[in-house]
Amino acid sequence: MHWYALKVYYNRTAPLAAALAAQGVEHFAPTDVISSLLFIRCDEQFITTFAADHWQQVWLYRRTDDRSPAPIPDREMEIFRFVVTAGRQGLELLGDDRPEYHEGDRVVVTGGPFRGAEGHIRRIRRDRRLVVAIRGVVAVATTYIHPSLLKKADE
Numbered sequence: 001m002h003w004y005a006l007k008v009y010y011n012r013t014a015p016l017a018a019a020l021a022a023q024g025v026e027h028f029a030p031t032d033v034i035s036s037l038l039f040i041r042c043d044e045q046f047i048t049t050f051a052a053d054h055w056q057q058v059w060l061y062r063r064t065d066d067r068s069p070a071p072i073p074d075r076e077m078e079i080f081r082f083v084v085t086a087g088r089q090g091l092e093l094l095g096d097d098r099p100e101y102h103e104g105d106r107v108v109v110t111g112g113p114f115r116g117a118e119g120h121i122r123r124i125r126r127d128r129r130l131v132v133a134i135r136g137v138v139a140v141a142t143t144y145i146h147p148s149l150l151k152k153a154d155e
Contacts, residue, residue, distance in 0.1 A: 002071035004047040005137045006038045007059040013038055030084045033091050034138060044069055061137055076134055079118055083132045083142060086113050090143030106153040114142055118153055
């Protein structure tokens with residue numbers, strides 16, 4: 001069981017999420033921040049079949065080397081979910097995860113509403129902000145985080 005990401009077209013996230021809930025499949029739709037993403041926790045066979053059955057509504061994120069569905073590590077998904085739900089106000093969607101978002105130190109937030117979140121520090125519009133990314137899918141930036149609430153993470 002892994003998390004997988006789907007890009008959803010035509011504002012169809014809610015009906016797809018409802019169908020998954022009816023089947024008892026764990027999913028996460030960060031519609032307040034990113035209305036076109038849907039994450040599903042399942043096996044590779046289920047996600048492949050689901051994407052094929054809904055090919056007009058979704059696009060499955062795949063690995064670039066062998067084109068198989070790209071699994072998302074549980075820890076990465078856990079941090080992303082935490083940040084997206086804890087800081088709905090002030091989050092900024094940076095779009096697709098790109099290498100420049102990984103410049104700077106990897107840090108852990110030690111206090112405040114994002115306590116426990118991990119990511120990279122980036123200056124965006126003169127503010128030091130935590131960038132949390134799901135590799136190859138999406139990156140979001142939090143509001144300003146004071147340096148006293150940051151600790152360098154062990155890599």
